[in-house]
Amino acid sequence: MKNKVILATVMFLVVISSGIFLLNGNNPDEKTVYENSQSLASDRENIITKTVATVSPAVVGINVTEVRQVNNPFFNPFFNDPFFQQFFGDQSYSQEVKGLGSGFLISKDGYILTNDHVAGNAKKITVTLTDGRHYEAKVVGTDKVSDVCLLKIDENKLPFLKLGNSNDIIIGEWSIALGNPFGLFDVNDQPTVTVGVISAKNMNLEPVDERFYLNMIQTDAAINGGNSGGPLVNSVGDVIGMNTIIYSTGSGKGSIGLGFAIPINKVKKIVDELNLKGEIDRNFYTGLGLHDIDEKIAAYFKLQNARGVIVNSVMKNSPAEKAGFKSGDVILALGDFKVSNRNNLLGILQEYRTGQTVEFTVLRDEEKIKFEMELERRK
Incomplete structure (x- = not known):
């Protein structure tokens, strides 16, 4: 009986020690698992992250002050009777309105692209770079119809983006939207990034405030208020479009995965004309x-x-x-x-x-x- 107890004890210790042996890292597969986790960690630096790091320094935040004519809501001469209105005239007044948006550098000497609806009618334009520097910008030329605006700041040796070819984009390829949603650029001196795919191309939208949007690029990369004028780039960092408009379910709902960018080939054509003439001749x-x-x-x-x-x-x-x-x-x-x-x-x-x-x-x-x-x- 005593021998049986001793034998059982020895067997128990062998089993326990075997378990300890296995738990203490002598499992031949454990090293492979560790190496795999290290490999996954290194793979976090992929083409998207590298592209974002490359293009981000050329993205800018834009703050504007615009003067708008506002009708006096309290002026109602004799219940808007036309007879009396002819004596009182227009009772609108000027009001300064603050706005913001995004843009991106396209040359080392300070040329910047953005939307006309961001800066085209601005009285004052302030551009913020990713290093925290602020510059007053001037409008070189702007085109309301195409919603393209060309700005200039006085600086040299600036980072700038390569303008790609929007004619060869592929539905389903990666798309990266960068910009200044809700003015976050001003607080952090860096653009925010969203990633998606090209959902469709050659999309025609209804005009908005006499601006016409034809052959637009659709992406599901989230575009929110303040992203207007920022670049839409492909996975290698070429600008393929300018983020411009979103479809939303209603006020305050934000992005629902329906964002649209002006094809960069169209933007390039407009910019060439603005640089040459300062305007587009559609008269x-x-x-x-x-x-x-x-x-x-x-x-x-x-x-x-x-x-x-x-x-x-x-x-x-x-x-x-x-x-x-x-x-x-x-x-x-x-x-x-x-x-x-x-x-x-x-x-x-x-x-x-x-x-x-x-x-x-x-x-x-x-x-x-x-x-x-x-x-x-x-x-």
């Missing part, structure tokens, strides 16, 4: 009276669908009359752009300049025909 006219096609119009003209634009008038001696337009013509396309509605057509026209010739594709009497119209200067 042309067509002489066309236009109306959106609805179901009634489609039925009357026996059109297949209620989509497009119909000509309801042609001005005498206008470019439209010279080109051969008639009332009842249905405009299907301008150049390579398909026309979906009147706003879309007006937006496409903004891509052209005074004196250029535009090719229209028109449906007349169930036959497709083409017209060429010269965009004459407005008289």
